[in-house]
Amino acid sequence: MGATDLLDDAQLLFERAQAHKRELNGLLGAGPDLLWNIGRSISPEGQHRAELRINRRAQRRAKPVLADVANNLVHALDHVTAAARKSAGLPNPRNLYFPIERDDDDYAKAIEKKVAIHLDQPWINIFTAAREAHRPYLHYLQLVRILSRESKHWELATGTAGALAVQWFPPGSPQHRIVEMPADHFAANDSYAICEAAEPFPNVGVQIVTNYRVAGEDIEEASLESVLSTSFTFVSGVIATSREYLATLPFPS
Template identity: 30%
Template structure:
């Protein structure tokens, strides 16, 4: 590689970062929301949505899993914000490509978030004269690469809309088991009935003559979004699919020599 090649590569990279900076900011913000959700789901944050209560009687000690409904509700707007950022990251991408091609934003163009192939192609075709044929081909190729994840990725659009227009997508929770981690010994697992916390907000999982002491307690949990697909779907499935799709589109566009040339000329 010559010095000129190196200089050209650096120029292209700087131009891409300047042109698509807002796209990366939106994706970074979405990742921040994901960390917030992961903290809530895993119970590592200060506001975990479940807790353990101990009671003592003449018969011994009992421990109950308690569901904190407010913390569980707070998951919904964070999920909507996460999906909103992912969706609008690709809208920002379309806007940046439109500007780079010398067009204004009077049309308020949006990324074609369409799960149906025919509807996607129809919406994508309308972008061609605004963002260039090369960019359109990049988006089409990225979508084909993510074909397996498209159904769940597009649920992010529904969740995003739920935070703006009608009502937040409802979520449900299950706790299959509570695990007691005793010092120096194997974990002890208490399996819970499938609908244990659907029927009440607490569930007594342990009674015995001795307290658990300083044993660490964790819960195996399951969260689902309902009402956006035929079957309830896990947040992780939606989020990971949406991130994979958005980041693949972004990477494919940025890797295109034609788009890189476009970025250099636009930022000159």
């Protein structure tokens, strides 16, 4: 056993976050019982109508999954701080958390009052270097913590689902058809007509260009994919750098 084994729990939580992310992506995709689908109907005049529909039930089911992603990312970081304590053979202080503050003054206070009293300077250097490398995206990291905290104490975040366009290739045609729609249309509506014709909408593959946005406290809406991809990169980097440092240490007795 080596000191790097102390990061096993952090790694497991990170992998669990990845599994929840795959589940979330599935729910927010297109198909039966998922967030998006193509509905077909016939008007009283006999016209065939196709429309893009949003499934609010799927959006509701995605709420706890998003919370699981955020929780596991935040917990993985906290387990890095636990590994740091264990590497020194020290007990677990109940007020030690990985510092995720986007404001520089708040970060400095967190380091001084909550981190430096428990961890040695090399760990603070690791955390600070990771923060500096992600400085343009600190509001994304803060948002993940907000989503985690609110899911436990206040509410599950829903997020805002939107669709920008639908594209398909009519049978026998080399030219695709594309229908654009207002980005905020599905904030207040559950469907958008994409085709009305005398013939049924063809049974072909349809590409839907969608977006999903989340917000929290004083952080404006941001792309969920951008928030999570940045956070996954950050957490994996912290774990990797911590593993490199632990590899230089003996396993605590």
